[in-house]
Every structure is written in structure tokens, then in C-alpha cells.
Amino acid sequence: MSTEKPSSELLNELILLASRSPSPHNTQPWSPRIVDGGIEVSIVPGRTLPAGDPTFRDVIMALGAWIESCAIGAAEKGYAADVEVLPALSELDSLPIAGPADATRPVFRITLSPSATATDTPASAAGLLPFTTDDVRERRVYRGTLVGKPEVFVHLDSLQLPAWLRVRSLDDAAMKQLSTLGIAFTASRATVANELLHWLRLDPRHPRYHRDGMTDSMLVMPRPLARIAAPFTRRARLRDPLVAVAGPVARFLEGLGRDASLPSAVADEKGAPTHHVLVANSRAAGIDDILSITEAMDSRIGVSEPHALEAGRVLQRLWLHAHRQGIAISPHSELIDSPAAHGALRKRLGLARSDVALSVFSAGVAETQHVPRSPRLTDPAR
Numbered sequence: 001m002s003t004e005k006p007s008s009e010l011l012n013e014l015i016l017l018a019s020r021s022p023s024p025h026n027t028q029p030w031s032p033r034i035v036d037g038g039i040e041v042s043i044v045p046g047r048t049l050p051a052g053d054p055t056f057r058d059v060i061m062a063l064g065a066w067i068e069s070c071a072i073g074a075a076e077k078g079y080a081a082d083v084e085v086l087p088a089l090s091e092l093d094s095l096p097i098a099g100p101a102d103a104t105r106p107v108f109r110i111t112l113s114p115s116a117t118a119t120d121t122p123a124s125a126a127g128l129l130p131f132t133t134d135d136v137r138e139r140r141v142y143r144g145t146l147v148g149k150p151e152v153f154v155h156l157d158s159l160q161l162p163a164w165l166r167v168r169s170l171d172d173a174a175m176k177q178l179s180t181l182g183i184a185f186t187a188s189r190a191t192v193a194n195e196l197l198h199w200l201r202l203d204p205r206h207p208r209y210h211r212d213g214m215t216d217s218m219l220v221m222p223r224p225l226a227r228i229a230a231p232f233t234r235r236a237r238l239r240d241p242l243v244a245v246a247g248p249v250a251r252f253l254e255g256l257g258r259d260a261s262l263p264s265a266v267a268d269e270k271g272a273p274t275h276h277v278l279v280a281n282s283r284a285a286g287i288d289d290i291l292s293i294t295e296a297m298d299s300r301i302g303v304s305e306p307h308a309l310e311a312g313r314v315l316q317r318l319w320l321h322a323h324r325q326g327i328a329i330s331p332h333s334e335l336i337d338s339p340a341a342h343g344a345l346r347k348r349l350g351l352a353r354s355d356v357a358l359s360v361f362s363a364g365v366a367e368t369q370h371v372p373r374s375p376r377l378t379d380p381a382r
């Protein structure tokens with residue numbers, strides 16, 4: 001057990017570790033700063049997604065994942081991470097849409113204190129092995145073919161989900177149809193499509209290829225296709241006409257998909273990836289001691305921002321739990337972003353009015369052992 005105040009080397013180490021956390025489009029929207037005995041984190045406005053994530057749901061969940069990674073690293077060194085959520089987290093509408101972080105407006109503060117046990121994480125509290133810093137570093141998203149292992153998401157007790165969060169399963173047939181509908185939504189909205197293209201790095205000559213965003217290899221794109229598509233992501237004179245043409249086509253497909261009913265639910269084919277939905281119940285969330293129902297109603301996410309932050313921590317635990325069992329994750333936020341897909345998803349799962357779907361993801365064993373590593377701003381310069 002450590003009795004010391006954490007050194008700035010340790011805090012820097014934790015910041016480096018937490019930078020391996022997942023974030024939407026690999027934007028890495030966090031800006032950490034070491035303060036007395038702890039770390040304060042602000043949001044980088046230029047690393048948010050005003051078109052694709054206008055409610056900040058995914059940004060906040062990514063920050064939650066960042067906290068969880070940091071807490072895992074701290075626990076390994078004998079410290080407990082105490083998280084204080086700051087008022088700026090619930091005032092994100094006043095953020096500018098571009099530019100750097102404002103260090104005077106942190107959204108949370110992490111303070112480290114010596115922990116009673118060196119493994120004070122939710123998993124260890126349940127008497128199971130804690131997640132390790134290696135898990136945080138090695139976890140990866142994989143968007144190619146996944147072979148499902150249904151048993152992995154059956155027993156989640158060790159992850160200690162709060163009572164207001166549940167993980168529901170979605171059948172493969174519905175997933176395929178709703179994902180297509182969600183993709184059509186993304187392609188049909190010029191602002192959302194443009195924002196996505198802005199974060200794609202399809203050619204290693206892209207100046208930010210090794211820094212952030214999503215590369216061709218992360219997207220499992222054949223190299224020739226990536227090379228043809230790359231200029232469209234970088235030159236507005238090519239990109240704008242492409243987005244303009246794609247819009248009406250995608251809108252047409254979206255219209256067809258919206259009217260189609262979902263296939264009746266049957267057992268998934270053997271080997272099909274499994275699909276999971278993290279669902280918060282806003283009523284149950286309101287009765288615990290984090291924040292009140294009124295604040296959930298004020299938030300456009302459907303749960304209060306502090307609850308979304310907590311859900312991000314849980315999401316990271318779920319993805320690390322999968323990683324521990326040789327399973328990769330492929331997130332599908334498009335199912336929540338598209339109102340039509342979201343509506344059909346809610347119906348399929350029989351969600352109540354007070355239920356809020358916060359994340360949808362597929363899971364399974366990746367077809368390859370070489371799942372590409374995503375770049376980070378904290379990687380050594382090349």
C-alpha cells in the first residue's frame with residue numbers, strides 16, 4: 001500500500017495510459033492537467049462532434065472511459081481514484097464549436113489517495129481479478145468479421161453495473177437492418193457526413209495519420225479503395241459534390257428502410273457476432289444519490305451528464321471484460337443517432353419511456369490476430 005502523495009511522474013503515467021481509452025471517431029476530446037495531487041480534465045471543443053454528437057453523449061462516455069482507465073492504472077500503483085464531477089460538465093452547450101480546451105473550465109477532477117488494497121477496482125471488490133494496465137493498452141475495436149461467443153456477455157456480475165444500467169441483447173437480423181438504416185442516416189445528413197470524412201485518414205501521407213481519427217487499416221478498408229477515397233476526405237472541391245450526391249441516394253434508402261418492418265426475431269446463426277445495448281433507466285438513475293430526475297430532463301442525452309460519465313466507465317469495463325476473453329468490440333452508435341433506427345431499436349427491445357439507449361456494440365472473436373492499433377496524440381512522434 002502506498003502512503004505517499006502521487007508523484008507527477010505517476011500522474012503523467014496515468015495520463016498516458018488513459019489516452020488509450022476509446023473515443024468517437026478517435027477524436028480524443030480530453031485535455032488533462034496535473035493539479036495538486038491529482039488531475040483535472042477539460043474538453044477540447046475542436047475535438048467534439050457538433051453534427052454527429054450534438055448532445056455530447058459520446059464525448060462524455062469517452063471521458064468516462066478515460067476515468068476508468070486512469071482508475072485502473074492508479075489501483076495498480078496502490079491508489080484509489082476519487083472523481084469529483086464539476087459544474088462545467090453540465091454546461092457543455094456553452095462550449096465553442098472549435099478551438100482548444102479552456103483549462104479554467106475542467107469538467108472533472110481526479111484525486112488519488114492511498115488505497116487500502118492495491119487492487120481497489122470494482123472487479124476486485126467482487127473478489128475477481130482486476131483489469132490491468134495491459135488490458136487498457138491492448139484493448140482494441142475491430143470493424144471486420146467477428147465470430148460471436150454468446151456466453152461472454154451472460155454473466156456480468158463482476159462488473160458491478162449500477163442498478164440503473166443494464167446490458168440488453170439485440171438479435172443479428174435486426175442489427176443488420178438497423179445498422180444499414182443508421183448508416184443511411186449518416187450519409188444523408190451533409191453536416192454529419194462531412195464531419196465523419198474530416199476524421200478519416202485513408203492515406204499514410206495524411207498529416208494526422210499517426211495522431212488521431214480513423215485510418216484505413218482501422219476501418220479494414222482494402223488499400224486500393226482507401227487510396228481512391230483518400231482525396232475525397234481532404235479536398236473540399238471533391239468532398240462537397242460527393243456528399244451532395246450521396247445525400248439524396250442515402251435519404252431514399254433511409255426512406256425505404258424506415259418503412260420496412262424488422263424480420264421476426266429468430267435465434268442467431270451459429271458464429272454470428274453478438275450485439276449489445278447499454279440501457280440506462282432515467283427514473284432509476286434519478287433516485288440514487290448522484291443527481292435528480294430534473295437534471296436528467298434538462299440533459300439532451302436523456303440521463304444527466306454525470307450519469308452519462310458513469311455509463312462511460314461501465315462501457316469501458318464491458319469492453320475490457322470482452323478483451324479479457326479474447327473478444328473484440330465493434331461499436332454502432334449509428335443505431336442511436338438515427339431517429340428511425342433508434343425508434344425501431346426501442347421497439348425491438350421493448351424499452352420503456354424512461355429507458356435510454358446509450359451505446360450499441362457488436363462483439364466477437366476477430367477473424368485476424370492482427371487487429372490494427374489506433375493512433376493517439378500521445379504516441380511518440382514518427
Ligand SMILES: Cc1cc2nc3c(=O)[nH]c(=O)nc-3n(C[C@H](O)[C@H](O)[C@H](O)COP(=O)(O)O)c2cc1C
Binds near residue numbers: 022139141
Ligand atoms: C462512446 C463511443 C462511441 C463510439 N461509436 C463508434 C461507432 O459508432 N462506430 C465505430 O466504428 N466506432 C465507434 N467508437 C469507437 C472509436 O472509433 C474507437 O474507440 C477509436 O477509433 C479508437 O480506437 P480503439 O478503440 O481501437 O483504440 C466509439 C467509441 C466510443 C467511446
